[in-house]
Amino acid sequence: MVFKIGLNGDNANLIPVDHFGDGYVSMFVMAVIQAIAESNVDDKCLFLFEEPESFLHENHQEYFYKMVLCSLAEKGHQVIYTTHSDRMIDIFDTKSIIRIDFDENEKRSVKKYNKIAQFQSQNENIISLDNFNSFIKSVEPNLNKILFSRKVVLVEGPNDLLSYNYAIENKINSIKSDLKYSKAYLNFKNISIVVHHGKSTAILLIELCKHFGLDFFVINDWDFETNFIDAVNVFEEENHLKESQLYLIENEEERSATKKGMITTNWKLLKAATLANIHFNIPKLEQVLGYDSDNKSSLGIWNRLNEIDEFSNDFFPDSLFEFLEINELAEENEENQPAIADDNLPF
Numbered sequence: 039m040v041f042k043i044g045l046n047g048d049n050a051n052l053i054p055v056d057h058f059g060d061g062y063v064s065m066f067v068m069a070v071i072q073a074i075a076e077s078n079v080d081d082k083c084l085f086l087f088e089e090p091e092s093f094l095h096e097n098h099q100e101y102f103y104k105m106v107l108c109s110l111a112e113k114g115h116q117v118i119y120t121t122h123s124d125r126m127i128d129i130f131d132t133k134s135i136i137r138i139d140f141d142e143n144e145k146r147s148v149k150k151y152n153k154i155a156q157f158q159s160q161n162e163n164i165i166s167l168d169n170f171n172s173f174i175k176s177v178e179p180n181l182n183k184i185l186f187s188r189k190v191v192l193v194e195g196p197n198d199l200l201s202y203n204y205a206i207e208n209k210i211n212s213i214k215s216d217l218k219y220s221k222a223y224l225n226f227k228n229i230s231i232v233v234h235h236g237k238s239t240a241i242l243l244i245e246l247c248k249h250f251g252l253d254f255f256v257i258n259d260w261d262f263e264t265n266f267i268d269a270v271n272v273f274e275e276e277n278h279l280k281e282s283q284l285y286l287i288e289n290e291e292e293r294s295a296t297k298k299g300m301i302t303t304n305w306k307l308l309k310a311a312t313l314a315n316i317h318f319n320i321p322k323l324e325q326v327l328g329y330d331s332d333n334k335s336s337l338g339i340w341n342r343l344n345e346i347d348e349f350s351n352d353f354f355p356d357s358l359f360e361f362l363e364i365n366e367l368a369e370e371n372e373e374n375q376p377a378i379a380d381d382n383l384p385f
Contacts, residue, residue, distance in 0.1 A: 041066065060093035068094075068102050075109040085110055087119035091126050099125035124182040129173075137250055139188060150251045176239035177246060183230040184246060189253045189361065191231045192243055197339045198257060198323055199233050204343045205354055206362065213368050227363060237303045244310045255361045256311045260318035261300050267318060270301065271308050279305055317355050326353045 042052035043066070055066050071085075090107075091099045103126045110117045120138075121127065127135055137151035177184075184190055193199050203224075210220035224231065234240040240256060247254040260267065266284065273279040280286075285301055286293060293301075308316060319326045324334065329342040359365055 061095070064090075064093045065098065068098075068106055072106045072109065075106060075113060075115070079113065082114050082116075084116045085118070087117075089120055089122060091121055091123040096123075096125055099123055102126070103128075122186055124185060127185075129177070129181060132249070137185070151249075153249075172239050172242050176234055176236075176242055180230075180232045180234075180243070183232055184243070184252065185250065187230040187252065188228040189230075189255075190243075190247055191229065191358075191361070192234045192240055192247075192254060192256045193231060194237075194240070194258050194323070195233060195235060197334060197336055199231055200336055200339060201323060201327065201343060201353075202231060202257065204340075205349050206364075208349070209354070209359075209364055210367070213364070213371050224362075229362060237307050241306060241310045244307075253361070254311070254315060255358060256307065256316040257358075258304075258307060258316070258318055259322035260304065260320040261322060262297075263321050265318075265320050267304075267308070267313075270305050271313055273305065276302065276305065314357065315361075317358055319353065323353075326350075 041055040043055055043058075044050070044052050055063055058066075068090075087107075090102060094102060107117050107119065107126075119126070133154045135151065136149065138147050139150040140146070141148045191202065193202060206224065207217075207220040210223045211217055214220060219226075232243065234243050237258060240258065244254060244256065269284055270279070273282065279302070280298075285298060288297060304318075324331075324339070327339070327342055327346070329339055331338055
């Protein structure tokens with residue numbers, strides 16, 4: 039079957055559709071499928087699409103999803119498609135999503151997510167209109183990175199993103215002595231760094247990662263001069279935390295309402311992530327890096343990063359080192375080092 043199109047109403051000189059660009063062809067196919075969806079009410083069909091977003095503009099991707107794929111499903115047809123685009127899914131309807139990932143151990147694709155229940159946590163519907171403001175600020179800009187990544191690192195702000203990207207490149211380059219590979223390491227491993235812009239929105243993104251079965255690691259400022267993380271983590275119930283001397287008293291005086299709120303937020307973050315999946319910079323990123331200025335200039339942070347020869351465990355803990363699989367890279371690199379030949383010389 040050959041489709042031909044007359045441009046600008048010229049039906050005398052028809053041009054085969056395959057003479058056009060891939061984007062135009064995709065739009066044409068979309069129109070044909072939409073016509074089927076609108077006209078065929080008797081037959082129930084199975085429609086299979088492989089990455090239908092290919093060659094489509096982002097707005098056309100959303101149009102195809104809403105007007106074609108959803109229309110087919112609403113008319114009783116079964117629709118199955120693969121995609122790498124968050125424009126082709128409805129995060130408010132996670133029941134329709136199946137997440138596939140490649141298992142390095144089994145060397146095959148495996149089903150990582152397929153839940154038909156509503157997305158809820160602690161009896162709260164996380165992705166809902168009640169949380170629409172937080173969704174737009176934190177989830178929506180990062181949705182593609184989160185859903186289509188193998189692992190996710192959640193950092194607090196732009197300077198954290200700058201600092202940890204730099205530190206990761208630095209550590210990889212020290213192992214591989216390959217700057218290009220160091221810059222592309224996270225991409226190669228399909229690991230994303232996502233800025234959450236605050237502890238309350240971090241919890242939202244943590245719940246999203248847990249719901250979709252994604253490995254995650256969280257990095258935040260502790261915002262207190264002293265380290266009492268383990269002491270806070272002991273409490274399993276919020277009311278027990280708020281009754282404790284740790285919560286109520288600081289230096290033999292009652293804590294301010296602001297400090298109490300900070301402890302509560304840190305506790306909630308700890309419980310959402312668990313201690314193994316979180317790192318706190320104490321009291322904050324800038325001081326851990328030895329950046330003394332009160333000006334949170336990214337240029338100032340960048341200059342300070344370039345002065346650091348080796349990043350301390352206070353900034354880059356072993357747990358993050360392992361989460362990013364840098365330890366495996368180091369072991370693999372060591373195994374591949376050529377052995378030194380024994381020349382039987384006495385020196």
